[in-house]
Amino acid sequence: MNEYLFVLGRTGDLSKAEIEAVLSRMQINYQTAFSSAETLHLKFQQELDVTKLMLMLGGTIKIASVINKLSNQEDICNQVSQFIQNSIKDKDKHDKITFGLSGDSFISAKIINNLSNSIKSKLQENGFIVRFILPSSGTSLSSVVVRKQKLLEFIIISENKEFIIAKTLIVQDFDDWGKRDFQRPAPDPHQGMLPPKVARMMVNIANSKFAFRQETCSMQAIPNSKITLLDPFCGTGTILAEAMMLGLNVIGSDQSQEAITKTKKNLEWLSKEYQISNIKYQIFRSDATHISEKLAPESVNAIVTEPYLGPIVEAHNIKHITQNIKNIILGLEKLYIGCLRDWHKVIKPDGLIVIIFPYFNIDNREFSVKKPLDIRENLGYTLVSGPYKYSRPQAVVKRNIYILKKINSKH
Numbered sequence: 001m002n003e004y005l006f007v008l009g010r011t012g013d014l015s016k017a018e019i020e021a022v023l024s025r026m027q028i029n030y031q032t033a034f035s036s037a038e039t040l041h042l043k044f045q046q047e048l049d050v051t052k053l054m055l056m057l058g059g060t061i062k063i064a065s066v067i068n069k070l071s072n073q074e075d076i077c078n079q080v081s082q083f084i085q086n087s088i089k090d091k092d093k094h095d096k097i098t099f100g101l102s103g104d105s106f107i108s109a110k111i112i113n114n115l116s117n118s119i120k121s122k123l124q125e126n127g128f129i130v131r132f133i134l135p136s137s138g139t140s141l142s143s144v145v146v147r148k149q150k151l152l153e154f155i156i157i158s159e160n161k162e163f164i165i166a167k168t169l170i171v172q173d174f175d176d177w178g179k180r181d182f183q184r185p186a187p188d189p190h191q192g193m194l195p196p197k198v199a200r201m202m203v204n205i206a207n208s209k210f211a212f213r214q215e216t217c218s219m220q221a222i223p224n225s226k227i228t229l230l231d232p233f234c235g236t237g238t239i240l241a242e243a244m245m246l247g248l249n250v251i252g253s254d255q256s257q258e259a260i261t262k263t264k265k266n267l268e269w270l271s272k273e274y275q276i277s278n279i280k281y282q283i284f285r286s287d288a289t290h291i292s293e294k295l296a297p298e299s300v301n302a303i304v305t306e307p308y309l310g311p312i313v314e315a316h317n318i319k320h321i322t323q324n325i326k327n328i329i330l331g332l333e334k335l336y337i338g339c340l341r342d343w344h345k346v347i348k349p350d351g352l353i354v355i356i357f358p359y360f361n362i363d364n365r366e367f368s369v370k371k372p373l374d375i376r377e378n379l380g381y382t383l384v385s386g387p388y389k390y391s392r393p394q395a396v397v398k399r400n401i402y403i404l405k406k407i408n409s410k411h
Contacts, residue, residue: 001043001044001045002043002044002045002046002047002048002065003033003041003042003043003044003065003066004041004042004044004048004050004063004064004065004066004166005039005040005041005062005063005064005065005066005155005157005164005166006019006039006040006041006042006060006062006063007038007039007060007061007062007063007064007102007140007155008037008038008039008040008059008060008061009059009060009061009197010390011059011198011201011388011389011390012036012037012038013388013389014059014198014201014205014388014390014401015040015057015059015060015201016035016040017201017205017385017388017403018057018058018059018060018200018201018204018205019040019042019057019059019060021204021205021207022053022056022057022204025207028044028046028048029044029045030042030043030044031043031044033159034157034159034160034164036104036157037105038104038105038157039104039157041066041157041159041164048063050063050169050170051170054170054171054172054173055173056204056246057172057200057201057204058196058197058198058199058200058201058204058242059197059198059200059201060172061143061171061172062143062146062153062155062168062170062171062172063168063169063170064153064155064166064167064168064169065166065167065169066164066165066166067079067083067154067165067166067167068164068165069159069162069163069164069165070162070163070165071162071163072163073111073114073115073118073163075163076115076156076163076165077115077118077119077122078122079165080099080101080115080119080154080165081119081122081123083154083167084097084099084119084123084128084152085123085126085128087152088128095129096129096130096131097123097128097129097130097131097152098130098131098132098133098149098150098151098152099116099119099130099132099133099151099152099153099154100116100132100133100134100135100141100145100146100149100151100152100153100154101115101116101119101132101141101153101154101155101156102135102139102140102141102153102154102155102156102168103139103140103155103156103157104139104140104156104157104158105139106157106158107139107156107157107158108139109134109135109138109139111156112134112135112139112156113134115156116132116134117132119132120132133145133149133151141153143171143172143174144174146168146171147171147174151168152167153167153168154166154167154168155167155168177196177197179273180196180241180242180270181195181196184236184241184265184266184269184270185265185266185269186236186261186262186263186265186266187236188235188236188238193235193236193238193306194235194238194239194306194356195238196238196241196242198390199238199239199241199242199304200242200245200246202239202304202354202401203229203239203242203243203246203248203304203354204246205352205354205403206229206302206303206304206352206354206403207301207302207352227247227248227249227301228248228249228250228251228299228300228301228302229243229248229249229250229251229300229301229302229303229304230250230251230252230253230291230295230300230302230303230304230305230343230346230347231243231250231251231252231253231303231304231305232252232253232254232286232288232291232303232305232307232339232343233253233254233288233305233306233307233308234252234253234254234259234260234263234283234305235254235259235262235263235306236259236262236263236266237252237262237263237264237266237267237283239304239305239306240252240263240267240281240283241266241267241270243304244267244270244271244276244279244281245270245274245276247279248279249279249280249281250279250280250281250282251281251282251283251295251300252281252282252283252284253283253284253285253286253288253291253294254285254286254288255285255286255287255288256285257285260283260284260285263283264283267281267283288307288335288339288342289335289338289339289341289342290342291339291342291343291346292342292343292345292346295346296346297345297346298345298346298347298348298349299346299348300346300347300348300351301347301348301351302347302351302352302353302354303343303347303351303352303353303354303355304353304354304355305353305354305355305356306355306356306399307335307336307339307355307356308332308335309332309356309358309397309399310328310331310332310358310360310397311328318396321360321362321396322362322363325360325362325367326367328360329360329367329368329369332357332358332369333369333370333371333372336355336357336369336372337371337372337375337379340353340372340376340379340380340381340404341379341380344379344380344381344406347406348406349406349408350405350406350408351405351406352384352403352404352405352406353381353403353404353405353406354401354402354403354404355401355402355404356390356399356400356401356402357369357372357373357387357399357400357402358397358398358399358400359397359398359399359400360396360397360398361395361396361398362396368400369400373402376404377407380406380407381404381405381406381407382404382405382407383402383403383404384403384404384405385402385403386400386401386402386403387400387401387402388400388401388402389401
């Protein structure tokens with residue numbers, strides 16, 4: 001049995017749903033050994049291609065191989081020290097070894113510091129030149145530090161009153177994610193727009209298709225005329241770009257001509273930057289509630305979208321939004337109901353819709369969009385799962401992500 005630890009990003013539940021969707025799509029069977037808000041411990045019959053998996057996943061920060069389950073700190077020290085010695089047995093003892101320990105929220109910074117010093121002392125006693133790096137904050141080393149420092153990183157998590165020790169195999173490629181977020185020619189006009197990682201998770205959950213070029217260890221998009229994803233609120237094309245990275249043909253629309261122009265620029269840049277020459281994309285201007293006038297019936301496999309979430313909340317208008325929040329919610333519910341009713345015509349039977357509905361945190365009260373979910377069966381959908389919550393710290397407008405499935409006949 002092969003055991004792996006997936007270290008999750010801030011959207012833990014969404015990250016888990018993404019992992020489940022991708023493994024299911026790859027027809028990889030697994031057993032869940034342990035699950036927390038921060039990590040997912042899975043067991044597999046076969047060895048995983050973690051490079052391939054990390055290229056696909058948006059919500060996983062690190063993937064580690066589980067070494068052992070131990071009961072006390074002394075055993076952890078001995079186990080990690082022995083593992084480091086075994087891993088460099090064919091190298092010169094006098095080459096400097098740099099390692100680091102990361103823990104979950106149940107492992108204190110004091111434990112990380114004490115264990116690091118104990119492991120260093122034990123290795124030095126055996127003639128090794130050793131240094132360690134501590135987390136700059138909290139108890140977990142960032143992917144940036146692990147990658148740039150070329151660390152031997154060991155992850156310690158508390159699991160059922162024991163400690164799980166895992167060796168980090170791969171970390172998320174932060175440079176590549178940053179490239180698509182900040183280097184595209186037409187960025188999002190407003191702060192707080194959907195990040196590429198969240199877009200990727202949503203696309204993966206909507207049954208993404210992908211290919212993998214083994215010889216270069218990089219993603220290679222491939223055409224599949226049977227798989228088409230629609231984003232009717234495409235903005236500047238973040239969701240469409242992540243879908244294209246996974247090999248889907250995409251259709252994007254927006255009522256804003258500026259958004260359409262920016263999306264086209266961004267997708268042209270993406271195609272050149274990642275050498276995507278065989279994926280079809282179609283971009284046009286349309287009201288999201290009338291998309292069926294532009295597309296053939298049952299012509300798309302999935303809809304993934306962040307719709308209009310209401311007025312942008314800034315210091316100068318927070319009072320106005322607070323006073324009018326109920327009317328804002330009613331307006332959004334009317335928009336979303338109109339969209340879902342229209343989209344039912346263009347999505348294929350059993351097709352998935354991964355959609356964001358906002359909720360507002362005002363004066364310690366929560367105001368959320370509910371009516372489209374309450375009448376979903378009348379609109380022709382069943383709720384698969386959700387909500388998966390995503391928000392930036394201190395945000396007034398937060399996101400609930402839902403997965404809906406089209407049912408073939410309306411009730």
